[in-house]
Structure formats: C-alpha cells, structure tokens
Amino acid sequence: MAKLTIPEAEYMYRGHAACPGCGAALAMRLLLKGLGPRTILSIPACCWTVIATPFPTTALSVSVLDNPIEATGASISGLRAAADAMHLEDVTIVGFAGTGERPTSGCRRSAGCSSAGRTRSS
Amino acid sequence: MTREVLSGNYAQSYAAKLARVQVVSAYPITPQTTIVEKLSEFVADGELDAKFVEVESEHSALQVVVSASALGARTYTATSSQGLLLMHELLHWASGMRAPIVMGVVNRAVAPPWNIGADHTDTFAQRDTGWIQFYPESNQEVLDTVLMAFRLAEAEDVRLPVMVNEDAFYLSHTYEPVDIPEQELVDRFLPPRAAHAVLHPGTASRLGSFTGPDHYVEFRAELARATAAVPRRLRDVEAEYLRLTGRSHGGPMPTYRTEGADAVLVTMGTTTTTARTVVDELRAEGLKVGLAKIRVFRPFPDEELRALAGSVDRLGVVDRAYTFGSGGAAATEARAAVYSSPHHPLIADFLAGVGGRDVTPAHVRHMFEELLGHPGTESRWEDLAPAEVSTHG
Numbered sequence: 001m002a003k004l005t006i007p008e009a010e011y012m013y014r015g016h017a018a019c020p021g022c023g024a025a026l027a028m029r030l031l032l033k034g035l036g037p038r039t040i041l042s043i044p045a046c047c048w049t050v051i052a053t054p055f056p057t058t059a060l061s062v063s064v065l066d067n068p069i070e071a072t073g074a075s076i077s078g079l080r081a082a083a084d085a086m087h088l089e090d091v092t093i094v095g096f097a098g099t100g101e102r103p104t105s106g107c108r109r110s111a112g113c114s115s116a117g118r119t120r121s122s
Numbered sequence: 123m124t125r126e127v128l129s130g131n132y133a134q135s136y137a138a139k140l141a142r143v144q145v146v147s148a149y150p151i152t153p154q155t156t157i158v159e160k161l162s163e164f165v166a167d168g169e170l171d172a173k174f175v176e177v178e179s180e181h182s183a184l185q186v187v188v189s190a191s192a193l194g195a196r197t198y199t200a201t202s203s204q205g206l207l208l209m210h211e212l213l214h215w216a217s218g219m220r221a222p223i224v225m226g227v228v229n230r231a232v233a234p235p236w237n238i239g240a241d242h243t244d245t246f247a248q249r250d251t252g253w254i255q256f257y258p259e260s261n262q263e264v265l266d267t268v269l270m271a272f273r274l275a276e277a278e279d280v281r282l283p284v285m286v287n288e289d290a291f292y293l294s295h296t297y298e299p300v301d302i303p304e305q306e307l308v309d310r311f312l313p314p315r316a317a318h319a320v321l322h323p324g325t326a327s328r329l330g331s332f333t334g335p336d337h338y339v340e341f342r343a344e345l346a347r348a349t350a351a352v353p354r355r356l357r358d359v360e361a362e363y364l365r366l367t368g369r370s371h372g373g374p375m376p377t378y379r380t381e382g383a384d385a386v387l388v389t390m391g392t393t394t395t396t397a398r399t400v401v402d403e404l405r406a407e408g409l410k411v412g413l414a415k416i417r418v419f420r421p422f423p424d425e426e427l428r429a430l431a432g433s434v435d436r437l438g439v440v441d442r443a444y445t446f447g448s449g450g451a452a453a454t455e456a457r458a459a460v461y462s463s464p465h466h467p468l469i470a471d472f473l474a475g476v477g478g479r480d481v482t483p484a485h486v487r488h489m490f491e492e493l494l495g496h497p498g499t500e501s502r503w504e505d506l507a508p509a510e511v512s513t514h515g
Contacts (some may be wrong), residue, residue: 013193015150038323041188055333063321066330069186070170074182078145078189081173083323085144085195 007033016059018051024098025051031094032062039092040069040083042075046098072097128300129448130293133261134200134286135160136270136300139170140214140308141224144195147175147186153294154202154203154228161198180205183382184212184225191221192329194320196272198224203244204233215253216283219329219347220319222275222407223283224268224513225253229391229442230290230399233475238344239478240289242390242443245419246451252345254284254352256511257391261298264288265372266363269308273359275314279351291476292392303367311366349421356418371417375426380412385436385493387454388414388427393440393474393481400486411490416452424459431460431467438470438493440481448502490507 006028011032018025024047032039039062043049049066051090053059067075128136132155138146146165162172173190177183180201187197201209231241256271258264264286271284288294321327325466333341353374364370379401380386383414389397392483394415410411414430416423431437437460447496448454453471460466464466472489475481485504492502 040193040323042320048348049332052499055328055337058326058328058330061326062261063323063325063327064330065189065321066332071181071185073210074177074185075189076184077175077177078147078186078191079193081145081186081194082190082195082197085171085173085190085431086193087451088193109454112475 006030008035008105009037011037012120013059013061016051017053018047020028024048024050027110032060035094036091038090039063040065040079041094041096042072042079043096044069044072045063046097048098049100070103123304124302125299127297128261128265129156129297130261130264130288131156131226131228131295132160133265133300134268134288135164135266135289136302138198138224139164140303140305141196141198141269141272141312142314143170143172143185143198144166145173145175145190145197147183147197149177149178149180149183149201149205151180151202151205153202153230153290154205154226155302156189156294157226174437180208181212184209184216185485186214187223188219188221191223192219192321193271194260194315194430196315197223198225199223201227203230206244206364207232207320208387210251212249213248218341220281221283222281222315224271224275224381225454226283227285227287228290229287230292233246234413236287237477238298240292240392240442240475240476241461242441242451245285245287246445248421249424252282252419253348254282254349254418256284256286257416257508258286258288259392259394259415260291261293261296261300262294262369263482265300265302265419266367266369268304269451270359272312272354274352274356277355277359278316278318279426280348280355282348286514287391295439301367301369301373302466304475307366309401311363318477338440352418352421353423353425356421373426375423376415376417377430378413378415380414380430380434382410383412383434385408385438385490386412386414386430386434387486387489387493388416388439388452390416390419390440390442390452393442396483397486403483404487404490409490409494411494422455422459427456427459430464431463431491432465435467436470436493436497438472438489438497440474442475444473444476447473453501468497468499470499471501472504473501479505
C-alpha cells in the first residue's frame, strides 16, 4: 500500500489572516507544499487575497501577484509567456482563485486556459 | 538607417520590434488590427523573439501584459475605442502596479452610433487612469515616440505605462516615408529592462497586494510623484534620441510661429499638420497667428501652456472630444492650467474633427477668424449640420 507523504517544508507561515478553522488556509498551505518554493501565485479578489496578509507583510514565502476578478486565466497566461520569454527555469505558475472567479464571472477564461494545457490552475 | 513607406500602424509594429519586446498580447479591432497582425508576422518569421499571446478580449489582452510585466518582461499591446473602454479596469492595475507597458491606441469614435473615424473620446475617457498619453501627428513621430515611450516608461523615477495614440485612418492607414533606425542604435538607446520592482520567483515578493488607509494614500502619492517626473525625464530621453537619430519632436508642447502672435490655436494629433499650413498662409497675409501642439496630454503640459499664456491674448483649443456637461476636453484642461498664470488670455473652445469629420484648411482659417474676431467662451461645434438634418429632427 502506497504511503501518503506530506513535505515538511512550509511556504505559508503562522500569522496568516484567515479566520480560525478556515479550510481555505489549510488548502493553500497543503497545496503550496506540493507546488514548491518556485511557485508564482496569481490571486484574484477573494479570501486568499486577505489570508496572505496586507502590505507591508506577507504570510507566504512564494511570489504573489494580485489580479482583478475574472482575469486570473489571462494573468497566468501572461506570467507563463514572460517566464518562457525570459527563460526562467522551473517556475510553477498557479491561479489561486476563490469564490467569484471560478464559478461565476471568470470560469470561462480560467477553464479555457487550463484546458488548453498552457498552465495549471487550482 | 533605412527608409520605408509605412502606415502609422506599421510604424508602431516596427518600433515594438526594434524595442525587442518580449511579450505581445493581441485582440483585433478596427482600425488597430494591422499593428498586431504585423507583429505576429515578425514573430512567425523569427524576426522578433517574443511570445505572442492571442486572447479572447481586450480585458484579457491588458491583463496578459500586466502580469508579464510583473515578472520583468518588456511588453506591448494595442487597441482602439471600444477595446480601450473594455480595458478601463486593467488600465488602473497597470499604472497602480507601476508596469511600464507601452500600448498603441488608434483613436476611434465611441458608439453609438457605430463609427470608426478619428475621435479622442476613447483616450480622453482614460485620462485619470495614471497612463502617460502621447498624440503624434505623423508616422515618423509614431515610430520615434514608441521608442521614446519604452525609455520613459522604464525610467526608474517614472515606471508608468504609456499610450502612443494615433488618429484613426489619418495615421493608422495612411502611408508615409518613415526612417527606421538601425537595431544597433536602438539597442544603445534602449538597453534591456532593468529588473527593479518585479516578482522574484523563489522569494517572498508580492505585487498588487491590499492595504488600508494607513498605506494606500502613500501609493497614490507615489503615483502622483512619478507622473510629475515625466516632463523632466522626457526632455532627457528626447535629447538622447536627438543625439542618436538627429530627430526630436519638441517635448510635451511644441509651438510654431507663436512669436508676437495675437492668437494661437492649440491642436492635437493630425489636425496640427493642417493647421500649420494655415498659419503660414495667414502669416503671409500679415496676420499674427501661431500654433501649439499638445503632444503629451497626460501629464498635461501645464508649465508650457502657462508660459505661452504669458505672451498671447487669445488661445483657441481644438478638440476631437467633448466632456459632456463641461466643454471641449482639452479646452477645460487648458483653462485649468492657465488659471494660475498671472496673465489670463481668452480661451475659446472649438470642436472639430469629431467622429472622423474632415478638418480642412478652410475650417482652421474659420477658427482663426473667430478667434481674432469676437469669440465667446461657449463651445463651438465647427461645421455642424443645420437643424433639419440633426438627430432630433
């Protein structure tokens, strides 16, 4: 039987701004363990914007780009294009979109982007 | 240097190629489409080593280059009219994140009714988005300005996005001889983009972010300071371009034959070329008239206009766009700029060339006659159809 392992490395620190018991904070922490240190998150307006904590602090050790709602698909396409054009090796570009982006206004673009195999989207 | 016969749109494409842009996003709209079409050919033919990203809307087109710019790439896109209006939200993101994007905008009328003629409503409606705005009058000026725009946008004390605007068809689809500088010379003028204030993968870095009133105010004040640095930085950039190419386009507001003038018309874009010939004719007839061109509309050339106002009693501002409830869009700005001048010239407000309506030498002559006669301060719509064919019947 395969043994499930979770990397010990942490990319989300204590002091994040999620409410006590929030599943979204846990999801982000665990996903980042899988995605690794050279992750670039593109986050539209949603709870994860806040969970990462306000300027001038951050609870994440990875790169974060904020984008307006319904633009996450385009944002990760732009990041991927730039990473390729600039020969940035081993970066993992992830759209981390919560309520508002995926099920409603931005579903079409995010889904179209990931189904085209251009980049990953959470 | 080579000389080619290019449309204004191709002048944009050639300049973006010379700037060695790394990411281009593209969504078609008349009369812009040929700009990105030509760039797609350059990429397909291997003449330009860039990622060409086709998207499903202008909103996405701008987000693609905003995000690419956040990683440090040099980026370019182009649009027009309705497409620019759809970008409005992202225009604020680009300036707020201090993304040095250069965007070609073909100035086209806004619907309804549909009209693809030259009009400045599309870009004037974006004046509060924090973008620098240029209004060239020739295809050579378009090419030179796009190259200068990258230098200006990426200057450390500026770091702002720039629109290089073209009057629809008068520039976008009109072919003129254009001198194209050698790549080696452009490389000296425009080295690779310096990677300051960008995301560094593998480190804690964030662009955009969120904050309360305790820091937000400083972000806006920084944006204001960066915009205020533009006139000084543009002078340096233009001086260096002049040294390398022998060409300059006169800073934020070049003037023509304003010495001892009784009346000066203030124009933008292609209307300037027509008006210049009329100034020569009227000067030959003994009338003391001159011309000033608003080349940079954002930031507005307050200082230059105040200096001009000090020596002229009558200014006429020619607008291709109307600010409803106020007046000609550039005229209202001119009045605000001149208010703090010790000398207050009369400022008349002419609407001409709206929606691609021809602005002929006869119209310009008429505007000068009005200006030298008894001009009021109300907006005057040049060449307006008589009431029986108006939209209200």
